[in-house]
Amino acid sequence: IYKSTLLKYQGWYITGYEETLKVLKDSRFHSRPPIPAFSRNYENIRRIQENMMLFTTPQHHRRLRSLVTKFFTPNIVNECRPFIEETVDELIDQVSCRGTMEVVSDYAFPLASSVIAKILGVPVKDYSLFKEWTATFIQSIDFTRSPKTLGNSRKATEEIIAYFKKIIREREQEPKEDLISKLIQEKQREEKLSYDELIATCVLLLIAGHETTVNLISSSIFLLIQNPRQLEKLQDDPELITTAIEEFLRFESPAQLIARTASEDIIINEAVIRKGEQVYLFLGAANRDSRKFRNSHQLEITRNPNPHLAFGHSRHFCLGSSLARLEAKIAIERLLQNVQNLQAVDGNGHYRKIIGFKSLVELHVT
Ligand code: HEM
Secondary structure: OEEEOOHHHOEEEEOOHHHHHHHHHOOOEEOOOOOOHHHOOOHHHHHHHHOOOOOOOHHHHHHHHHHHHHHHOHHHHHOOHHHHHHHHHHHHHHHHOOOOEEHHHHHHHHHHHHHHHHHHOOOHHHHHHHHHHHHHHHHHOOOOOOHHHHHHHHHHHHHHHHHHHHHHHHHHHOOOOOHHHHHHHHHHHHOOOOHHHHHHHHHHHHHHOOHHHHHHHHHHHHHHHHOHHHHHHHHHOHHHHHHHHHHHHHHOOOEOEEEEEEOOOEEEOOEEEOOOOEEEEEHHHHOOOOOOOOOOOOOOOOOOOOOOOOOOOHHHOOOOHHHHHHHHHHHHHHHHHHOOOOOEOOOOOEEOOOOOEOOEEEOEEO
């Protein structure tokens, strides 16, 4: 834990496992929108972020989370299995005659966005729009953001709000069996959800629901290629897929960095964090802490127990963790069943230069 005085990134940086866990468990640390000081004019981004369960007040968080969480229980998520399997098989079919595939855009992205689009009830064919919006949104909340990325993000946010307003209008007139229609019912029946919260929830689910899952699926495949012994182990014993997924989450955590604000003076490991100060939690580093994980920089797909923090912890623990695990499991299982000798095209596979997410630019495999 140390304090940075760099103007743009002022606050406490926490990289250790136990310290990260302490902060996540401590309700005096609040999750707040990561809006930088130079973006006072970006009201539309701020409003959407403030109405997301991830960044709202503890009281609104409880209400919003309890409304949405029932749609993401392991049993409900398991109902998506046939759709996920069908989508994976179609994607593999599309590339199998080519002999090569670009994992991110041919496989991970279309899978994750089709699944969340199907759950929300937005047209799957719109996924090229989601890709653009997510990319700009992600950049705007990253440390490496610039005024230009914030400008793009404002435009993307306006487009995404307009998009969901249109879908909500359509579902209000003609409800379907999708999540948006169900949330509208909650809003109308008990006034439990405001209009801004409904839009913010749709945006959060669309963005949180696929960017990190794309990262998990693509990094997992890359890790297996980089670690042929582990790949062989998994091919010999496909049952290891469950512990393997947990290890991929630990080793290349898709969400690398999250933030909190101290609501009062709090002492962590003798450091006094003052009220209002920002705390940055480096989940990727905590998950490689050698005081917690034996051989922490080694990929071991049999690692068990594996109490990683890739999905966060406590109040804001990832709501989509069961869905993400299921998608990754099916995507990797089916790929290994179909491809005998998985290899990357030479020199391939590099990560984006952003701090907040472990995100592969592209990965060509044969
Ligand atoms: C929260 C990671 C997939 C929806 C979180 C948090 C993390 C995370 C670290 C906690 C953030 C914090 O405490 O500040 C991941 C990873 C995923 C993934 C690594 C994939 C591998 C998903 C999916 C969905 C989803 C598929 C939705 C369908 C959410 C929501 C929250 C959240 C709504 C906010 C929960 C709250 O504030 O109570 N996720 N996520 N995530 N995630 Fe995920």
